Amino acid sequence: MSDKDRDLRCAIVGLGPRGLGAIEALIVAMAGSGITTRIDGFDPVEWAGSGPNFLPEQTSQCLLNIPTREVDIAPAPALKLSIGDFEGWLANPAERDCFPTRARLGEYLAERFSQVVNSRPHGLVINRHTARIIDLDSCDEGLFLTSETERYGPYDEILLTLGQPETKPDDQMSRWLSHAAKCGAEVRPAYPDRKLLEYARNWAGRTIAIRGLGLSTMDVLRLLTVGLGGAFSDGRYIRSGQEPARILPFSLDGQPPVPKPVNEDLDQRFDITSAEADAFAAALGTAITGAPSDALDMICGGLVEPATRILHATGGQASVIAVKDWLATERENPGAQETRPPVEALRANIAIASGEVAPDVGYVIGQIWRKLQNVLRGGFNPTAIDTDTAAAIIGFDEGLKRYSYGPPLRSAQELVMLVEAGLVSLLVADDPDIELVGGGWRFREGDAELDSSVIVDAVIPPAILESLTEPLFLKLQEKGFVSALPDGLGLRTEPDGRLLGPHGKASPRPSLLGRMAIGSVIAVDSIHDCFGASAKRWANGVRSRRSG
Ligand SMILES: Cc1cc2nc3c(=O)[nH]c(=O)nc-3n(C[C@H](O)[C@H](O)[C@H](O)COP(=O)(O)OP(=O)(O)OC[C@H]3O[C@@H](n4cnc5c(N)ncnc54)[C@H](O)[C@@H]3O)c2cc1C
Numbered sequence: 302m303s304d305k306d307r308d309l310r311c312a313i314v315g316l317g318p319r320g321l322g323a324i325e326a327l328i329v330a331m332a333g334s335g336i337t338t339r340i341d342g343f344d345p346v347e348w349a350g351s352g353p354n355f356l357p358e359q360t361s362q363c364l365l366n367i368p369t370r371e372v373d374i375a376p377a378p379a380l381k382l383s384i385g386d387f388e389g390w391l392a393n394p395a396e397r398d399c400f401p402t403r404a405r406l407g408e409y410l411a412e413r414f415s416q417v418v419n420s421r422p423h424g425l426v427i428n429r430h431t432a433r434i435i436d437l438d439s440c441d442e443g444l445f446l447t448s449e450t451e452r453y454g455p456y457d458e459i460l461l462t463l464g465q466p467e468t469k470p471d472d473q474m475s476r477w478l479s480h481a482a483k484c485g486a487e488v489r490p491a492y493p494d495r496k497l498l499e500y501a502r503n504w505a506g507r508t509i510a511i512r513g514l515g516l517s518t519m520d521v522l523r524l525l526t527v528g529l530g531g532a533f534s535d536g537r538y539i540r541s542g543q544e545p546a547r548i549l550p551f552s553l554d555g556q557p558p559v560p561k562p563v564n565e566d567l568d569q570r571f572d573i574t575s576a577e578a579d580a581f582a583a584a585l586g587t588a589i590t591g592a593p594s595d596a597l598d599m600i601c602g603g604l605v606e607p608a609t610r611i612l613h614a615t616g617g618q619a620s621v622i623a624v625k626d627w628l629a630t631e632r633e634n635p636g637a638q639e640t641r642p643p644v645e646a647l648r649a650n651i652a653i654a655s656g657e658v659a660p661d662v663g664y665v666i667g668q669i670w671r672k673l674q675n676v677l678r679g680g681f682n683p684t685a686i687d688t689d690t691a692a693a694i695i696g697f698d699e700g701l702k703r704y705s706y707g708p709p710l711r712s713a714q715e716l717v718m719l720v721e722a723g724l725v726s727l728l729v730a731d732d733p734d735i736e737l738v739g740g741g742w743r744f745r746e747g748d749a750e751l752d753s754s755v756i757v758d759a760v761i762p763p764a765i766l767e768s769l770t771e772p773l774f775l776k777l778q779e780k781g782f783v784s785a786l787p788d789g790l791g792l793r794t795e796p797d798g799r800l801l802g803p804h805g806k807a808s809p810r811p812s813l814l815g816r817m818a819i820g821s822v823i824a825v826d827s828i829h830d831c832f833g834a835s836a837k838r839w840a841n842g843v844r845s846r847r848s849g
Contacts, residue, residue: 308337315462316344317352318831330840339426345433350414351407362523363403369396374832382416398564400709435772459811466771468762486741491759509545513759514552519712538722548725555731558703560654560713567656571668577607585680593693601628616659627662635700643727654710667704681823683796692788764791790820797842
């Protein structure tokens, strides 16, 4: 039998949403090829399809950061699944403007995974293994995987979709962990949420600090309040008596993320026209070929016209100069435009997000940027970009995440209610000095000084190779399958996901999609990216290599 007649042997390590998106894309790409495709999927977790962030078993306190109507991940018609898009699956029109729980999306993804596996289209065999993979190697026969107990292979293709791999604690966290071990204080991760809730049952009356003031902090705040029996009612928080006495979130800039528009009607006011999207795509196309500073010039230039138009239309202050000034600051020092105390800024952004007042420049640019995320991926991801330019564009995108990854209005309103109830304090939120003291930590900012005996870590670690402890990545590094980008970015991959080692393009070699590829790709931390063009590029690459 010639190589061409043989089955395609493929392995996917990590069966979260991206693993599911890749399997679906491969089925579509291989359809009609006449080649039998054998996929071995590996993941130790029970729920395939959902991954840890959308685990169906998590509490209802963890919310999706987009409303139901924006979850745009319908399966390709060619898959012939009976499951449709998420909104149709929910079958409840009242959910359209709501931000569903992440558990609910996880149920949908798990059901979709089962349908894909059980649909058994002609020429496809999928085997699921509940094994954690710890090693990968290659020889003339192909690529192999190893778990604690078995070796699997040979494979023609291996795709790694591990999400955020295990990392070692950063220096600050290491200090806090050893201090906590000595003095009886506690440092706990924000997830898994049920585990945090277990710890929190012993925190009544204590002061709890939270490292981070992003979306995960919103989850933690709900867990430590509603999760412990409290309730929001008539615009205020009603204590259960089980919650901590005080909660102190803090971050490098002390500003909570900015809530998204409350409903579809309001959200549409920030829509960009297709001509504006095309103009931005063209500007981006030139930007990615230029030096970092020129690239940001082009990208910012592409935002001025739509921002000014939308500001005019929504009754905001609309001068081109104001928009350009705002963008100039954002490039140099993201978020430095915000000089108001956190609670004041939060209240102002709530008024904008609920449509009570006209949006300001930052809000408009932030919403435009959210709506351009797919255009951004479309221009950035298929292209090999100079590392410094890529880092500059990614830095700009990361800064604007305070808008583009904003929470539901409800979460922002709840945060204000918790501040008003005296349960949450933002007095030491802005990069406080933190001293190790007997029993825990002392936080100081300006005149304020507050002690806590617990720190909850709500910061997602960066995707840096040198901080990984995940055994599979240690092996990949040791064997020269991976090489890191500089400037705190992730791993080098080609546009179709194939990993580039320190010596370039070895063959055969595994592919990688998702968070660890940040730098080679952009805007990965989204459910849309899991089912988007990256998965299709990988699958098409597999087909073309196989078809020769
Ligand atoms: C707390 C949190 C909340 C988020 N909320 C949202 C949101 O609201 N909306 C949104 O669009 N995005 C959100 N994201 C971004 C989110 O990461 C992606 O949308 C999506 O979960 C990424 O999917 P993935 O398959 O790449 O990774 P994951 O979902 O992490 O899946 C990776 C899988 O790989 C498996 N695995 C890991 N190591 C191995 C190994 N060695 N062997 C075998 N299997 C392994 C894991 O068990 C896991 O199931 C959130 C992220 C976090 C961290």
